[in-house]
Amino acid sequence: MGNRKSKKTMRKKIKIAFKKSLQSYKESLPILVATLLLLNLVEVFWSGKYEQLFTGNYFKDTIIGALFGSFSFGIPLTSYIIGGELQKEGISLLAITAFIMTWSTVGIVMLPWEIVNLGKRFAIVRNIINFILAIIISIVTVYLVNFLK
Amino acid sequence: MKKNNFKRNLFLLGVVLLYIFLSFWYPELIKKSIGKTWQMLYRIIPLLGLVLIFMTLTNLYITSGKVEKHLGKKSGWKGWAYASMAGVIISGPAYLLFPLLKELKKSGAKNSLIAVFLYTRNVKIPFLPILIYYFGISYAFFLTFFIFLSSFINGALVGWFSQDE
Numbered sequence: 332m333g334n335r336k337s338k339k340t341m342r343k344k345i346k347i348a349f350k351k352s353l354q355s356y357k358e359s360l361p362i363l364v365a366t367l368l369l370l371n372l373v374e375v376f377w378s379g380k381y382e383q384l385f386t387g388n389y390f391k392d393t394i395i396g397a398l399f400g401s402f403s404f405g406i407p408l409t410s411y412i413i414g415g416e417l418q419k420e421g422i423s424l425l426a427i428t429a430f431i432m433t434w435s436t437v438g439i440v441m442l443p444w445e446i447v448n449l450g451k452r453f454a455i456v457r458n459i460i461n462f463i464l465a466i467i468i469s470i471v472t473v474y475l476v477n478f479l480k
Numbered sequence: 481m482k483k484n485n486f487k488r489n490l491f492l493l494g495v496v497l498l499y500i501f502l503s504f505w506y507p508e509l510i511k512k513s514i515g516k517t518w519q520m521l522y523r524i525i526p527l528l529g530l531v532l533i534f535m536t537l538t539n540l541y542i543t544s545g546k547v548e549k550h551l552g553k554k555s556g557w558k559g560w561a562y563a564s565m566a567g568v569i570i571s572g573p574a575y576l577l578f579p580l581l582k583e584l585k586k587s588g589a590k591n592s593l594i595a596v597f598l599y600t601r602n603v604k605i606p607f608l609p610i611l612i613y614y615f616g617i618s619y620a621f622f623l624t625f626f627i628f629l630s631s632f633i634n635g636a637l638v639g640w641f642s643q644d645e
Binding site: 349353364374411436449 | 512599614
């Protein structure tokens with residue numbers, strides 16, 4: 332008798348938990364679809380144009396690399412491959428590192444989706460701090476690599 | 481609530497209008513983007529189902545007390561260690577993890593630890609050989625080391641700036 336009652340209570344709890352999760356999904360689904368549409372638009376637009384973005388200026392290219400990485404999206408592996416190809420084109424390692432860093436730590440196109448889930452203040456602060464840290468890490472990493480050469 | 485729903489739909493409407501607008505000048509680009517989005521959605525729908533199951537389990541078993549203890553204000557250095565290790569180990573696109581993190585946040589997880597988790601996700605051990613292949617071992621070592629180290633700086637700063645949320 333007690334067992335049946337506890338099973339019933341558990342089923343009720345699962346139902347409530349599922350409904351809560353589903354509601355959360357339903358609310359954020361339009362943002363997810365819109366974000367994916369925007370991500371792919373940016374990706375298709377930029378593909379094959381990576382080299383054209385860089386100017387040859389050491390500092391300008393670092394900022395361009397960081398900005399471009401912020402608007403791009405994908406697994407870190409893709410940024411390594413693009414970065415490797417850019418290096419063959421003569422783009423500075425500093426610009427490439429900034430690009431690799433912001434590629435995976437800053438997500439401008441994904442910002443609306445992050446805001447919906449984690450809050451406006453959190454998402455904006457996190458992305459700004461990540462952008463600044465990306466440039467600092469790039470400078471320190473490239474400096475140390477060159478120093479050890 | 482209704483206002484928020486309207487805002488969310490408005491964003492989607494805005495993107496759809498942008499697609500329609502751009503399709504007059506760049507029909508090929510739009511076609512490709514829609515195709516890629518469709519492929520992406522097709523790929524992630526099963527994963528979204530999986531995330532839904534995880535979210536249900538989180539709602540069911542991971543109580544506020546547990547989250548508060550391990551990832552909350554009083555979690556101490558262990559909380560930082562859990563968050564950084566989880567970031568390295570757990571893979572998957574961030575957009576799939578955001579809803580799960582939302583649930584943890586609701587249950588009392590600290591902003592700083594969520595930020596640490598999201599940052600250390602960039603340390604991906606399986607991808608290291610590619611990084612070494614393109615840029616050399618010292619580059620891969622320093623970059624990985626600084627990403628891991630700065631995840632704590634990142635967490636502390638994000639936590640400090642977003643504490644009143």
